Amino acid sequence: xxxxPVTEEELVDRYGPHLNETPPGGWDAGLExxxxxxxxxxxxxxxxxxxxxxHDDEVVGFEPWYDxxxxxxxxxxxxxxxxxxxxxxxxxxxxxxxxxxxxxxxGWDKALDRVATEIRxxxxxxGPDSFALYGGASLTTEKAYLLGKFAxxxxxxxxxxxxGRLCMVSAxxxxxxxxxxxxxxxxWSDIPLADSxxxxxxxxxxxxxxxxxxxxxxxxxxxxxxxxDPRVTPIARTADLFLGLRPGTDSALMGTILHILIERDMxxxxxxxxxxxxxxxxxxxxxxxxxxxxADITGVPAARIEEAAEIWGRSDTGMLLHARGIExxxxxxxxxxxxxxxxxxxxxIGRPGAGVCxxxxxxxxxxxREHGQKCDQxxxxxxxxxxxxxxxxxxxxxxxxxxxxxxxVSAQExxxxxxxxxxxxxLSICFNPVxxxxxxxxxxxxxxxxxxxxxxxFFLSESAHHADIVLPGSLHExxxxxxxxxxxxxxxxxxxxPPPGNARRDWEIVCDLARRLGTGRYFDFESSRDIFEExxxxxxxxxxxxxxxxxxxxxxxxGIFWPCPTEDHPGTPRxxxxxxxxxxxxxxxxxxxxxxxxxxxxxxxxxxxxxxxxVISQYLSGTQxxxxxxxxxxxxxxxxxxxxxxxxxxxxxxxxIVRVRSRRGEIELPAKIVTTIRPDTVFIPFHWxxxxxxxxxxxxxxxxxxKIPEYKVSVVNIERVAAAPAEPVDIRDVAVSFGETR
Numbered sequence: 001x002x003x004x005p006v007t008e009e010e011l012v013d014r015y016g017p018h019l020n021e022t023p024p025g026g027w028d029a030g031l032e033x034x035x036x037x038x039x040x041x042x043x044x045x046x047x048x049x050x051x052x053x054x055h056d057d058e059v060v061g062f063e064p065w066y067d068x069x070x071x072x073x074x075x076x077x078x079x080x081x082x083x084x085x086x087x088x089x090x091x092x093x094x095x096x097x098x099x100x101x102x103x104x105x106x107g108w109d110k111a112l113d114r115v116a117t118e119i120r121x122x123x124x125x126x127g128p129d130s131f132a133l134y135g136g137a138s139l140t141t142e143k144a145y146l147l148g149k150f151a152x153x154x155x156x157x158x159x160x161x162x163x164g165r166l167c168m169v170s171a172x173x174x175x176x177x178x179x180x181x182x183x184x185x186x187x188w189s190d191i192p193l194a195d196s197x198x199x200x201x202x203x204x205x206x207x208x209x210x211x212x213x214x215x216x217x218x219x220x221x222x223x224x225x226x227x228x229d230p231r232v233t234p235i236a237r238t239a240d241l242f243l244g245l246r247p248g249t250d251s252a253l254m255g256t257i258l259h260i261l262i263e264r265d266m267x268x269x270x271x272x273x274x275x276x277x278x279x280x281x282x283x284x285x286x287x288x289x290x291x292x293x294x295a296d297i298t299g300v301p302a303a304r305i306e307e308a309a310e311i312w313g314r315s316d317t318g319m320l321l322h323a324r325g326i327e328x329x330x331x332x333x334x335x336x337x338x339x340x341x342x343x344x345x346x347x348x349i350g351r352p353g354a355g356v357c358x359x360x361x362x363x364x365x366x367x368x369r370e371h372g373q374k375c376d377q378x379x380x381x382x383x384x385x386x387x388x389x390x391x392x393x394x395x396x397x398x399x400x401x402x403x404x405x406x407x408x409v410s411a412q413e414x415x416x417x418x419x420x421x422x423x424x425x426x427l428s429i430c431f432n433p434v435x436x437x438x439x440x441x442x443x444x445x446x447x448x449x450x451x452x453x454x455x456x457x458f459f460l461s462e463s464a465h466h467a468d469i470v471l472p473g474s475l476h477e478x479x480x481x482x483x484x485x486x487x488x489x490x491x492x493x494x495x496x497x498p499p500p501g502n503a504r505r506d507w508e509i510v511c512d513l514a515r516r517l518g519t520g521r522y523f524d525f526e527s528s529r530d531i532f533e534e535x536x537x538x539x540x541x542x543x544x545x546x547x548x549x550x551x552x553x554x555x556x557x558x559g560i561f562w563p564c565p566t567e568d569h570p571g572t573p574r575x576x577x578x579x580x581x582x583x584x585x586x587x588x589x590x591x592x593x594x595x596x597x598x599x600x601x602x603x604x605x606x607x608x609x610x611x612x613x614x615v616i617s618q619y620l621s622g623t624q625x626x627x628x629x630x631x632x633x634x635x636x637x638x639x640x641x642x643x644x645x646x647x648x649x650x651x652x653x654x655x656x657i658v659r660v661r662s663r664r665g666e667i668e669l670p671a672k673i674v675t676t677i678r679p680d681t682v683f684i685p686f687h688w689x690x691x692x693x694x695x696x697x698x699x700x701x702x703x704x705x706x707k708i709p710e711y712k713v714s715v716v717n718i719e720r721v722a723a724a725p726a727e728p729v730d731i732r733d734v735a736v737s738f739g740e741t742r
Contacts (some may be wrong), residue, residue, distance in 0.1 A: 041078070045362055111469050132408070146523075147510065152372075153404075158405035164365050171322070173706045181543055212234075224315070225239045257309045319353065322357075324361055330598060381543040425451055434465075439665075448466060457472075545562060600713075601715065615685045637688065659720075682718065697716060
């Protein structure tokens with residue numbers, strides 16, 4: 001049952017009489033402000049505009065940036081509090097070396113010499129690919145580009161990958177297969193133009209909060225909202241139709257919807273014939289996917305699946321939005337292709353208000369995967385296996401194409417190869433694999449098996465505790481560069497303050513290492529702008545073409561959508577308006593998707609599904625947000641969401657301590673009894689380390705194409721181990737109906 005709206009009087013009573021007033025002195029503790037710097041939030045892929053306020057070379061507050069077109073001054077709780085991390089006492093300011101007594105401070109020369117010496121020693125003994133490199137999808141695009149070049153020409157290893165492998169790669173592979181390009185085809189401004197909005201596997205309100213405003217604008221314009229998820233997420237509570245599907249059954253749901261579209265003559269046959277290929281094979285694959293079959297597989301009542309197909313199929317325009325819920329699976333690429341099939345079948349692509357879009361999760365998840373940080377990629381989203389692509393980039397880099405190693409292995413596979421003894425050394429930058437990768441114990445064992453492990457970061461992450469050398473790098477606001485947002489908009493990050501103490505900018509550290517390795521001729525950069533200018537040349541003619549983008553244009557135009565091949569080109573907010581796709585045939589490609597079960601299924605020993613995800617006040621491995629007091633206070637520890645009927649079956653009350661066990665490990669945490677989750681499923685957020693890390697439970701099975709682990713579908717059992725503490729966490733809930741949930 002929906003609650004009545006909260007009145008202004010109730011809000012004032014709850015939060016005080018100054019609810020709508022700017023805090024005294026602004027959001028800056030009343031300090032005298034030296035300068036205000038327009039830049040962007042350091043967290044999710046929305047990259048909202050924000051103005052940072054600086055006092056005495058320290059970020060002390062913020063102001064809304066109303067003129068930036070994406071968020072128009074709106075910020076989520078993380079964006080509002082992001083400025084608080086810079087002066088944290090945990091901030092790394094000196095290089096450190098592991099000793100018998102822990103870590104001791106060392107000078108930069110000694111630290112960098114040690115890293116370079118270990119790289120040479122390991123490669124001389126075991127071969128070039130025995131040393132690996134990890135990057136991060138929150139780095140600026142300049143840094144991501146630099147790391148890809150550093151791996152291939154600085155260290156000369158094939159084995160580089162990044163933590164974006166754990167986020168958007170399933171969507172990227174699916175889009176590339178269907179459309180020939182890895183990018184959301186539509187700008188977010190198209191969402192309010194849609195007659196229907198279909199959100200699947202995307203907890204928009206908590207993971208991409210400003211996107212919620214775009215969906216609400218569509219609702220205000222009369223759009224119908226469909227949400228599919230195992231949980232009634234906040235956005236689902238406002239939906240016209242909720243599909244509470246069983247974890248791991250997304251492609252079955254979308255295949256059933258495609259079956260209904262075909263059976264009820266809701267296919268745009270003219271569009272399909274003129275602009276696509278493979279429809280007959282895709283239709284044959286779902287010929288038996290009746291609503292009754294779909295209900296049996298997904299647990300969603302047949303009538304609801306039929307209603308979803310009718311809403312989507314009968315609307316002229318529609319936007320289908322998806323995120324990690326369908327991508328963090330061993331069949332994530334298939335799930336996304338099944339969504340694309342539904343969009344293509346109804347001609348909802350290449351028009352205002354019509355498209356299918358991935359909601360990129362990490363800060364620079366889009367730009368971070370375009371310019372060579374992936375194990376199989378070169379700048380401009382080029383293919384490392386393609387001789388023409390290798391030649392184009394080698395010409396810019398001033399090397400022979402044969403100097404470039406071939407494709408390496410993915411992030412999880414690097415850990416596996418450490419266990420197998422093939423990789424002996426690792427350098428990581430802004431990647432916390434101990435918390436981020438599945439099967440945490442496997443990851444810890446791998447790091448401890450390395451002959452050398454170096455880390456560049458701004459806090460001592462849980463992974464850095466296992467390092468031999470830790471180098472203090474730079475925060476988002478301590479350097480300048482570019483990132484690319486979820487909608488494909490390249491934007492400018494401006495430096496607000498210098499790195500503190502003896503910390504250095506990440507790109508400076510990489511270039512210094514290259515000089516010590518004897519490959520400095522490829523890394524003769526004096527600034528991050530120098531790196532961007534080379535990136536422009538290296539990307540020219542590629543799919544992700546930045547050649548026409550300049551820092552001046554980004555400042556003047558509030559960002560530019562790629563591809564942008566020349567400086568007089570306006571950029572490309574929307575793809576495929578001419579009906580021509582980036583594939584070899586110029587046609588979009590349907591995929592014949594047949595449902596297959598997840599990597600493990602429930603049984604008598606492990607009868608409950610586990611799914612994982614984020615909460616609004618935390619971000620990824622929590623290295624930053626767990627150090628921001630107000631965010632930690634909002635959600636201080638992970639909770640296990642359990643439906644009342646499942647809790648009653650196991651004698652669990654709200655706040656009780658429960659043990660959740662999988663085939664890989666176990667975790668104990670408080671129970672959060674809610675009606676907003678399927679009765680056969682539990683949910684645990686993943687932002688915490690150690691004994692609180694849910695990734696102790698998740699398994700390492702990978703999507704065969706994207707190599708992304710199956711975070712969203714594991715099987716567990718649960719038991720009550722202790723009574724609730726005296727003051728359990730306050731939980732508010734809503735009553736909902738899932739329909740059939742067997």
